[in-house]
Amino acid sequence: MKTNFDFLSPSVNFFGPGVIEKIGERAKMLNMNHPLIVTDKFLEGVVDGPVAQTLASLDKAGVTYTIYDGVEPNPKIHNIQTAKELYLAENCDSIITVGGGSAHDTGKGTGIILTNGEDITQLAGIETLKNPLPPLMAVNTTAGTGSELTRHCVITNQETHLKFVVVSWRNIPLVSFNDPLLMLDVPAKLTAATGMDAFVQAIEPYVSTNRNELTDGMCIQAIKLIEGSLREAVANGHNVEARTKMVEAEMLAGMAFNNADLGYVHAMAHQLGGQYDAPHGVCCALLLPIVEKYNIIAAPERFAELAEIMGENTEGLSTRDAAELAIKAMRQMADDVGIPRSIKDIGAKPEDFPLMAENALKDGNAFSNPRKGTKEELIQLFQEAYDQE
Structure with a gap:
């Protein structure tokens, strides 16, 4: 566990029902005169949805904007190149992401x-960015990846099918908005996938070699919140309390892995x-019990603690047996929210495994x-993730 560490987070994080109304006000404070709104066609088309509410707040504040609605799952290099061209053509000066x-x-x-x-593939890695990004704010609509408040940028090279990460403090949005009311209509499958991503992002930092006391506390609380609310959020998406707790959890998990990796x-x-x-969250959920069982021998005490955090009864058990209960609890969560068991279900092919393992x-x-x-x-x-039933 690190004793000397830095701690990264956006300057301002707005949380709670109705905070989306503050977007225009914050844009003015940041001198965003013409932001590029980065979103997808589906969200843009939702009546009174997150994009509509964002634009209404900007209109009220007198902020001009241009919309890029070409976002797709697992964003590709060509997506960011097209967005850049629009940004320059419309003389934008900042970016607001919605989604x-x-x-x-x-x-x-x-x-x-x-x-x-221009070549983002050459910037993959940790702290490779020499220059600041344009002013950036993030309006979050899922709970979730935590990307609205982290230093990670994940992009896919559409030619090689390689997904790579640019990790830099310069990527952290200046302001994030997490309004649980924006998430009430998120479909059950997407709620499950993004919720499992948050679950994994609370578990991995807890056993990370870069963990610290602050991130431990965030992981523990995030796991407890997810254990108590993800199943309900999947079963009843309009449960505001469950949605609110999931937003709290994904924010905590995001800040934890932003600092502990x-x-x-x-x-x-x-x-x-x-x-x-x-889908990223599904991929994470499919691998979680397999990979963490492999990791047990490196940190058995931590996994035994995870079992207790997840509500398992470890009284009288050896450290190893208690650690195994943590793996059981992880698999049970994935099963309960409808995640498939095998990576066959997402089209995985064993002949691809050697290159994937190398990368x-x-x-x-x-x-x-x-x-x-x-x-x-x-x-x-x-x-093993392919063979499991």
Whole structure:
């Protein structure tokens, strides 16, 4: 556990029902005279939805804007290039993202190539950015990736199918907005996928080699909130209390992994998402119990603690047996919210595993995993995730 560390978070995080009304006010405070609104066609078309409410707040504040609605799941290089061209053509001066992780990553990626060079593939890695991005605010609509308040920008190379990460403090939005009322109509499957992503993002930092006392506390509270609210949010999307707790959880998890980093679950999930264009949260959920069982020997006490945090009765059990209960609880959560068991369900092919394992070990999330693996071991983990029923 680190004793000397920095702690990164947006300057301002607005949370709670109705905070979306503050967007125009904050845009004016940041001298955003002509932001590019980065979103997708679906959200743009929702009557009185997140985009409509964002635009209404900007209109009220007298802020001019241009809309880029080309965001797609697992954003590609061509998405950020198109957004950049529109930004320049319309003389924009800032960026506001509206959506989930894909919108936020697209906005960050656009900002990166506007100020740090056209070839974003050369900027993959940790703290590679030399120049600040244009002013950036993030309106979040899922709970969630945490991308609205983290330094991670995840982009897919559409030619190689490789998903890569640009990690830099310069990527952190200046202001984030998390209004649970924007999430009431999120479909059950998307609620489950994004909720499992938040679950993984609370678990991996807890066993990360870069963890600290602050991130531990955030992980513990996030896990408890998710245990108590994700199932209800999936079953009844209009339960405001469940939605609110999930937003609290994803924010805590986001701040935790923003500072303690992640591990092999995310490193491997990026390969699944890039290769098969599969939902990120589903990829993470499919791999979670397999990878964390592999990790137990590196931090058995931490996994035993996770079992207790997740509500398992560990009284009288050995540390190893208690740790195994944590894996059982992870799998049960995925089952309860309808995540499939095998990566076959997202189109995975064993012949792709060697390259995916090789690339996973290069992923920026791999270096903080508690157990240091080999290419052959990661191939085997992909195979176990393929064979499990």
